[in-house]
Each structure stands twice: as structure tokens, then as C-alpha cells.
Amino acid sequence: MLKKKKKSNVVYGLLALFFSLLLFFNANGSNFQNSIASSETFDETAHDVPITIDYDSDEYYIQGYEKTADVTLSGANRVQLNAEANEETRNFEVVADLTDLGEGTHDVPLEIENLSNSVDASAEPDTLTVTIEKKETKNFQIDTQDLEDKLQDGFELDNLAVSPEEVEVTSGEETMKDISRVVVSSDLETINENISDSFPLEAVDENGESLSASLNPQNVDLRMEVSAPDKEVSLEPSQTGEAAEGVTDYDFQLSENSATITGAQNLLDDVDSLEVPIDVTDITEPTTRNIDVQTPPQLSSDIDSVTVNITPVFEDSTTEESNGDESATDDQAPANEENNEENENTEVEDTITETTDSSQVEENSPEEETTTQESQEQTQTEDSQEQQGSADEQIGSQENEEETER
CATH class of the missing domain: 2.170.120 (RNA Polymerase Alpha Subunit; Chain A, domain 2)
Structure with missing residues (x-):
């Protein structure tokens, strides 16, 4: 019995030792992992961070320097790192201190200020090249x-x-x-x-x-x-499409016959007219349409569109119009002959009247008026009779010629 109890105690002891060791290594292993995790670092880069330059701006003017730098950030605290990398939440700034420098060109180290202790940073470039001059101000007219x-x-x-x-x-x-x-x-x-x-x-x-x-x-x-230079050009209708059956032609009446175009002179020189394309497809009766004027590229026109009256011309109507014109010419021939006869008679009568008036207008001098009055009256009477007889002979001769022609 004693041996069995001793064996049981040994077994229990060994089991207790095993579990103790197991718990010991498990606890130490967790601390070791936490220690490794706590030493891990993260990196972030803040691009185009403005460089703040400290100098006497009342006395000096600076130039020739870079205005931004890229800053690389590193740290174990990921939250703090992201906050510094973000432009809206960062606390640090990149500074170049020129307060102890005079005129000339200098290489100045860049410093990162107001950075959290849990974050490390480095700037690229790490130095700033800047030229310092005495400040001067003038007024200039804008050229x-x-x-x-x-x-x-x-x-x-x-x-x-x-x-x-x-x-x-x-x-x-x-x-x-x-x-x-x-x-x-x-x-x-x-x-x-x-x-x-x-x-x-x-x-x-x-x-x-x-x-x-x-x-x-x-x-x-x-x-x-x-x-812009301008130029007046004509508007030219251009027929497009197929004419309807029986239509031989179309008459186009435009509301505007010319337009003023503007543009570069070398382009204007190449344009003498603007096209007005008129589609006559299926037009068989007088039609009115609004048509766009075709203006070349890089030119503008004061007229964008025109109203066009489109009148179809049919083959039958063309023949009738020609026949009508010939008939009208034949009817007018007799009337023209009668008018010619009347004009000739009128000319003869006008000649007689002018001759008589001119004879009556003539006057003698005051000294001869009394002695010659009777003889003048007799002479005028004889002249009038002779002129009347001559006129009658001319009228009779013309009438005989007219009868012979008829």
C-alpha cells in the first residue's frame, strides 16, 4: 500500500511540475511578443511642406530658394504619425533661419520644429540655398x-x-x-x-x-x-437634291442678296461669295424656306440665314409662255402701225404751228412800223397760205403712201 501511495505522489508531482512550467513559458512568451511588437516603427512622407524663412523683411529681399520640402516621418505610434503627415492636423514646420546672415548667397540648414517626441523626421532637401539683397521698391507703368x-x-x-x-x-x-x-x-x-x-x-x-x-x-x-477686317460678298443659291418629275428648273428669290463677312485678311481674300444650299427634293409648288448660309471656318457673317422663295418651273408652262409671247407680238403690230401714222401727222401739224408762230413773233423797228404795217400783214397772209398749201400737200402725200402700203 505504501508503495502505491509513493508512486501516486510522484506522478502528481510530475504533473504539477509540467503544468507549472507550461504556465511559466506561456506567460513569458506573451511578454516577449509584446516587447517585439512595441519596438515596430512606421513611416510616412509629407510632400511639399512649405518652408518658413526667418529674416528681416523690412531691410532685405530674398530670392533663389526652394519654397517647399518633402519630410519623411517615422514612429511607433501610427495615430500620431498620421496626424503629423496630414496637412490639416500637423504641428511641425520646416524653418530656415537667416537672421544672422547678411547680403549674398548662403546655404542654410533646414530645421524641423514643434515635432512630437514620439515622431522622428528628416527633410529633403536638408539645406536651403538663398540669395539675400538689400530691399528696394519702385513703381512701373504696365507695358x-x-x-x-x-x-x-x-x-x-x-x-x-x-x-x-x-x-x-x-x-x-x-x-x-x-x-x-x-x-x-x-x-x-x-x-x-x-x-x-x-x-x-x-x-x-x-x-x-x-x-x-x-x-x-x-x-x-x-x-x-x-x-476685324470685313468684306461684302454675294449670296449665291445652290440647288441640291433631285428635281420633281415634270420640273425643268427652279427660280430662287432670296430675302438678302449679299452679306458682310469678317476675319483675317488672308482668309477674306479667298472668298467672293457665300453658298446658300437649297434642297429642292419633292418641291412641286411655290415654297418658302429658311436656309442657313454656309460661312467658311474662322470667318463670321452678319447674316446666318436667309428666307428663300422657291418656284418650280414646269416644262408645259414654259412652252405656253413662249407661245403667249409670240401672240402678243403679232397683236401689237397693227397697233404700232396706227401709232406711227398718228405720230407722223402730229409732227407735220407741229411744224406748221411753229412756222406760223415764228412769223408772227417777228417785229419791225418803231420807225418802219407805221409805213410797213400793211405790207407785212399782206406778206404774212400770203406766207400762211403758201405754208398751209404745202402742209396740205404733205398730208395728202402721206395718206396716199399709207393707202398704198395697206
């Missing part, structure tokens, strides 16, 4: 010659206005010597229409190269009015 030079061939400048007309330019003393003018910066290649918009300004040298300067204001309101 618009570049815009005028961009007018398309043939266009004329009617009005150009900028507001304001003058701008304040701040730069370094040495750079200011190279500034030739302040111009309107735009990507316009050619100008062929009116412009009313706001554009940025830039300071340039005599070669048109942009220079570093601070402008006040930075933008200008521009209003530019231009006029």
Missing part, C-alpha cells in the same frame, strides 16, 4: 506692347485699358537694375476677339526674361477691343 503684337493679321486695336495702370515692384537692389518693364502674363498666342478678364503680372528684363520680384497688385484687369 501692353506684347499684347498689341499678338493681334492677328488684319485686325485693328480699337481700345485697350488696364486697371490699375501702375504697379508697385519690390525686389533686391541688384535685381531692380535689370527690371526693364512689367508686362501682362498670358498664354495667348494670337488675339482675334475682344478680351475682358484678369491676368497676372510679371517683371521682366529687356529680353523678356522673368525676374524675381514682388508685385502689388499681382493681377490686373484687362479690357481689349479689336475689330
